[in-house]
Amino acid sequence: MAAATRRSQADGEATRLADGRAQHERLADLESEARHLARVAVLLSEFRNTVVASVGPRLAAQAAELFGELTDREYDRLLVDPExxxxxxxxxxxVYGLDRFSGSEVDLANLALRVAISEHVRFQSGGTVGLLVLDEVFGPLDEDRKARMLQALEQLRGRFRQVLVVTHDAGIKEQLPNALEVVKLAGRRATARVLG
Structure with missing residues (x-):
C-alpha cells in the first residue's frame, strides 16, 4: 500500500515537473518574442523620426507658402511643429497657437496644410493626385477671405486635375466655373442639377 501511494505521488510529481518544463519553454518563447517586438518598436520609432525629420520641413515650407498667398502675407509665417x-x-x-486667431485664419491655415500634405503625397508617389475635395471651407470666411479662397482654388487647379468644393453658400456656387446643386426631395431622396 505504501509503495502504491509513493508511486502515485511520484507520478503526480512527474506530471507537475513536465508541466513546469512546458511552462518554462513557453516563457522562454515569450521572452524571445518580447525581445523581437521591443526591437521592432525601436526600429519603427526611428523610422517615424526619420520620416518626420525629412517630411516635416517640406510640409511646413509648402503650407507656409500657400498660407502667405491666401492671407496676402498679413502674417509673418505659418509654422508646422515637426513632432x-x-x-x-x-x-x-x-508665435501663437491657432486658438488666438479667428475661424477664417484657422480654416486657411488648415487648408494650407491639407494641400501641402496632398502635394507631398503626389510627390512621394511620383504621380499626380487628381482630385482635391474641400468640404465647407467657406463657412466662417468674410467676403474678402472668400474671394481670396476662390483665387486660391483657381491656383490649385494648376496643381490638381479636379478640385471639388462642397458648400451651402449660394454666392459661392454662382462664382464657380462648374457647379452641381443637390436638391432634396421627399422620402430621403435627392436629385442634382447643373448650374449654368
Whole structure:
C-alpha cells in the first residue's frame, strides 16, 4: 500500500515537473518574442523620426507658402511643429497657437496644410493626385477671405486635375466655373442639377 501511494505521488510529481518544463519553454518563447517586438518598436520609432525629420520641413515650407498667398502675407509665417504637426502662426515676430486667431485664419491655415500634405503625397508617389475635395471651407470666411479662397482654388487647379468644393453658400456656387446643386426631395431622396 505504501509503495502504491509513493508511486502515485511520484507520478503526480512527474506530471507537475513536465508541466513546469512546458511552462518554462513557453516563457522562454515569450521572452524571445518580447525581445523581437521591443526591437521592432525601436526600429519603427526611428523610422517615424526619420520620416518626420525629412517630411516635416517640406510640409511646413509648402503650407507656409500657400498660407502667405491666401492671407496676402498679413502674417509673418505659418509654422508646422515637426513632432506633432500642430499649426502655429508667427505674427509680428511672436508665435501663437491657432486658438488666438479667428475661424477664417484657422480654416486657411488648415487648408494650407491639407494641400501641402496632398502635394507631398503626389510627390512621394511620383504621380499626380487628381482630385482635391474641400468640404465647407467657406463657412466662417468674410467676403474678402472668400474671394481670396476662390483665387486660391483657381491656383490649385494648376496643381490638381479636379478640385471639388462642397458648400451651402449660394454666392459661392454662382462664382464657380462648374457647379452641381443637390436638391432634396421627399422620402430621403435627392436629385442634382447643373448650374449654368
Amino acid at each position: 506633432t504637426y500642430e499649426l502655429q502662426i508667427s505674427d509680428a515676430g511672436r
